[in-house]
Amino acid sequence: MVGFGRLVPLHDGASGLIPRGTRAEVFEQIFGVFLLLGILVTVVVIGYMLFTAYKYRDGNGTHEFDPPTLGELPTGDSHGSKKLRLSFFLSAIIVVSLVLWTYGTLLYVEDDTTVEAKDAMQVEVVGSQFNWKFVYPNGHESTTLRVPEGKTVQLTVTSTDVFHTFGVPELRVKTDAIPGQQTDTWFIADETGTYEVRCFELCGAGHSYMTADVVVMERDEYRSWYDGTNESGSDSTNNTSNNSTNRTENSS
Ligand SMILES: [Cu+2]
Known part of the structure; x- marks a missing residue:
């Protein structure tokens, strides 16, 4: 059985970015890439959240930074907005490349001409x-x-x-x-x-x-x-002499 044990195998036909090989290998690679990215996103998000929770924890009323007050709107030129834009830009790049890569991979799986040629x-x-x-x-x-x-x-x-x-x-x-x-x-x-x-x-x-x-x-x-x-010829009836596992083929 081909399980998920072998993540992202790169033997045989694997060439370049788009995986090649049997369907099982191709889908394992898609699974592997999504799993790795999922882990990466989880680590970054949870890590940054914990870091922020610690950094901005409630102290004894003393803050090393200027906390926003209720009703204050964020300003566009602060350090935070740069970070926001950067993270948005990076996420967009990751998501778009992931979509393109997956689409290319699935095109290979669905491509009839690659198969006919082989x-x-x-x-x-x-x-x-x-x-x-x-x-x-x-x-x-x-x-x-x-x-x-x-x-x-x-x-x-x-x-x-x-x-x-x-x-x-x-x-x-x-x-x-x-x-x-x-x-x-x-x-x-x-x-x-x-x-x-x-x-x-x-x-x-x-x-x-x-x-x-x-x-x-x-x-x-x-x-x-x-x-x-x-x-035994090309008769179209059951050929039980050659195939003992034949079952009834006729339905009503
Ligand atoms: Cu059915």
């Missing part, structure tokens, strides 16, 4: 009440998505009935499944294992049970499995 493997995803069906380029259909590790998988997602949302939380994948439309998304699974697919759009009574598995296999293992589905 010799991605294509799988169609069809959602229906209440299951997911995966269709491979050779016509093989399954209710389990099998993919090789480390390879870009491009998904074309649609639905046969109502709105669904296809999502694999651990791989940071989520996209709408809309009848009559196709939405594209992609992911790269770095580690072998089984990941859970869920529906993220309340679509009816069986919504909570609308799950499936993504099985990430070693490349050779995947190759031989996929060749096996190839031999």
